[in-house]
Amino acid sequence: MDALDLARWQFGITTVYHFLFVPITLGLSMLVAGLQTAWHRSGNEAYLRATKFWGKLLVINFAMGVVTGIVQEFQFGMNWSDYSRFVGDIFGAPLAIEGLLAFFLESTFLGLWLFGWDKLPKRVHLACVWLFAVGTWLSAYFILAANSFMQHPVGYEMNAERGRAELHDFGAVLTQNTTVVTFAHTILAALLTAGAFMLTVAAWHIRRASSPDVFRPSMRLAMWVMLLAGIGTAISGDVQARIMTEQQPMKMAAAEALYDTTDKAGFSLFTIGSLDGEEEIASIRIPGLLSFMATGDPDGTVEGINDVQREYEQTYGPGNYKPNIPVAYWSFRLMIGFGSLAILIALAGLWVTRRGRVPRSRWFYLGTASAVTLPLLANTFGWIFTEMGRQPWTVFGVLQTKDSVSPTVSTFDVATSLTVLTLLYGVLAAVELKLLFTYGRSEPPQVTAHSEDDDSDRPLAFAY
Known part of the structure; x- marks a missing residue:
């Protein structure tokens, strides 16, 4: 492989790795803010314990997302300098x-929320967690606006x-329909992911x-968040x-490997055929x-692939404008399939836990144990489809x-950075999983209320 191929692999690996943490942060920040609001309104200490418990896991995940996100942005200058020079005025x-x-x-506001327990008034402290959650969503919006410009x-x-x-x-960059619908789709998928994360951990504790x-x-x-966010997604x-x-x-x-323009086109759930998709042996449609x-x-x-190829040749000149068809075809289906399974688990879970029931079936707990992996896989394949389906363009119709x-980066340079970053990310993954397992299996902190004439502006004290 040359420097271009390795640079694409490196960007793909770091992007997929980084986006394992992003949706959990985006969704869990709102769930934690909602739990703290429930405590603020009801005074039920169980909501405070839940806020503290899930807040710890949120902070661990947020920290890892920051670390991996910084590396991702540096790549624009390291491996993709011609891209950065060409569209830096817009993308930047x-x-x-x-x-x-x-x-x-x-x-x-995450810092104020994290260190403000017992120091800030309750309402101010509650505002901090909501402002943190809003900040994460704003971050997502601006990043997705930049990506939507590429699409x-x-x-x-x-x-x-x-x-x-x-x-x-x-x-126009901030408000185009591509940006708006991508943001809505991403946020809803993030809520689905965070709900699945919460379900996996909570069910582990319920079983015990x-x-x-x-x-x-x-x-x-x-489960309610998973169901509603899944439908919205x-x-x-x-x-x-x-x-x-x-x-x-x-x-x-490319998502259907549809080579010829077709009316009443069917969607194949599964296809057996040649790798290039041109020969179909059997399919379920x-x-x-x-x-x-x-x-x-x-x-x-x-429109079919062959007809669009001819149109692009007339518009952009000679060249191959077809993406990797097998990757586009299967990533599109895996995205839909894993997301649908997550919704089904939520729906089944709501049924078996209705009216105060406590599930006893090991199948329920096997399902909830795997729940968090489903939206994570759906997110991963969704991004693979989004970015690979756009090829051979970096900025569609403008820059290939x-x-x-980067013209001065050698194959050795990219291979070295790819190897180092992959190994480093492996270590970070081990650290992340160790922290999540350790704190995820711990008991929520016990809390005790101070005797106060008016506790509306003071937080409860809590003991670890």
């Missing part, structure tokens, strides 16, 4: 705001003299009859698919589903990936 703006505004907001470039003008794209309308006053409400909350994904079909028809065609996903009409027309890599 949302990332700068994310770092200077959103990240400062979330890190500052559908808007708000820019080409400077032919300098050979680069320059920002013309920042509002550990603090049921804390973990049974947490488990029910987690499916709906937002449906909207996103139609926007994607309009803006990147090749990506939708849902008639009209692909047309409905792409156009909103089961009788709609979906082969023209984005």
Whole structure:
């Protein structure tokens, strides 16, 4: 492999690794804020214990996400300097705001929340956790705005003299439909992931009859969040698919390995055929589903790979504009499949725990033990599809990936950094899992209330 291939592998590995932590932070921050609000309104100490317990796991995950995210951004200058030079004027703006505004907001108020117990008034302390949660969502929005520009470039003008794209309308970058629907889809998927994380840990404690006053409400909350967020993820994904079909028809065609333009196109749940998808031996299909996903009409027309290839050659010149078809095809299905399984686990869990029931079946606990892996896998395959389906473009229709890599970085340089980072990330993964297992299996802290005339502005004291 040359430097380009290795640079793509490195960016893919670090991005997938980083995004294991991001959705848990995005979703769990809101769940922790909700639990603390419930304690603030009800005075029920079980909610305070739950807030402290899940807050510890949130902080561990947030710290790991920060560390891995910094490396990811440095790669733009290390391995992708031509890309950074070409679109830095546009791409840098949302990332700068994310770092200077959103990240400062979330890190500052996380610190105040973390060290403000028994020091800040209850209402101020509650505001801190909500501002931290809002900060994480703002960070996600600005980063997704930058990524959405790569999917559908808007708000820019080409400077032919300098050979680069320059920002013309920042509002268009922030408010285009690609950004808005991607943000909604990502946040809902994050809530699904955080709910699955909470379910896995809470069910482990429930099976051992550990603090049921804390973990049974947490488990029910987690499953309701998974169910509702999962449905929302499916709906937002449906909207996103139609926007994607309009803006990147090749990506939708690759998702089905559809080579010829077809009316009433079916969606194959499983296909046996050649690796390039051109020869189909057998498949299981849902008639009209692909047309409905792409156009909103089961009788709609979906352009095929060959027809889109010809259109792109006329527009952009000679070249191969087909992504890796097997990767696009299977990542699209695995994304949907794993996400659907997570929703089914939540639905089944709500049924077996209704009216105060405590599940006894080992199948329930086997399902909940694996619950957290399902949305994590769905997120991973979703991002693989999103980024691989756009190839050969870094910025769709503007800059190709082969023209984005750093010209002075050698194969040895990228191979060295790829090896070092992969090994380092392996160590970090071991540390993360050790911390999560240690604190996840611990008991929630006990709390005792001070005798006060008015405790509305003071937090409860808690003992570890």
